[in-house]
Amino acid sequence: MTTLVLIRHGQTDWNLHHRYQGITDIPLNATGEEQAKNANALLRKYRFDAVYCSDLDRAKTTARLALKDIYPYEKIIFDRRLRERNFGAYEGGPYDKEFLPSEYRTAMEADPENFKFPEGESLNDVKNRLEPFYNEIIKRHPNDTILITAHGSLLSMMFFLIEGKPVCDKTRRHLPNAEPFEIMVKA
Numbered sequence: 001m002t003t004l005v006l007i008r009h010g011q012t013d014w015n016l017h018h019r020y021q022g023i024t025d026i027p028l029n030a031t032g033e034e035q036a037k038n039a040n041a042l043l044r045k046y047r048f049d050a051v052y053c054s055d056l057d058r059a060k061t062t063a064r065l066a067l068k069d070i071y072p073y074e075k076i077i078f079d080r081r082l083r084e085r086n087f088g089a090y091e092g093g094p095y096d097k098e099f100l101p102s103e104y105r106t107a108m109e110a111d112p113e114n115f116k117f118p119e120g121e122s123l124n125d126v127k128n129r130l131e132p133f134y135n136e137i138i139k140r141h142p143n144d145t146i147l148i149t150a151h152g153s154l155l156s157m158m159f160f161l162i163e164g165k166p167v168c169d170k171t172r173r174h175l176p177n178a179e180p181f182e183i184m185v186k187a
Helices: 030-043 057-066 102-110 123-140 152-163
Strands: 002-008 050-053 145-150 181-185
Touching (some): 002 030, 002 152, 050 123, 057 145, 123 152, 152 181
Parallel strands (some): 002 145, 050 145
16 A cells, blocks of 8 residues: 655635636745644654655645655655646636636536636646556555645545546545645555
């Protein structure tokens, strides 16, 4: 069994204001930095064999602060496949459904797995990007303990892969900012 410890980046101002962040490189706010520092105490019980992280700043900063004196920052493997879903031209827009433009809401409801904002990614696109990464690390790290620092939608997709659920499953797990979640997976 491989132990995966998943951690979503700390809070950003766009989290606070319910805005789609996607691949826009939004930094952590002061609360997010505190959350990442507080995660350090929760991660001290682990001995990580490897750490993988999104290459976006909010995830990198979370990893750096959360792993201080636990795991060397220079050994972290940054991987673009761990980026948040690209919300394209709508990044920065509100994610509360009642504020979505009606044409997006209608298209999203009609085909949630394949809907994408202009210039963005669908849920299936994210799955197709993440699945090879997931398979590689599980194969590469049997019986290891791995930390993955990434983003909310991306980590929800990882749960879908682990649990064999469809990409638009309504039981989506929502990880709070900078709170580690441990899951065991078969290698």
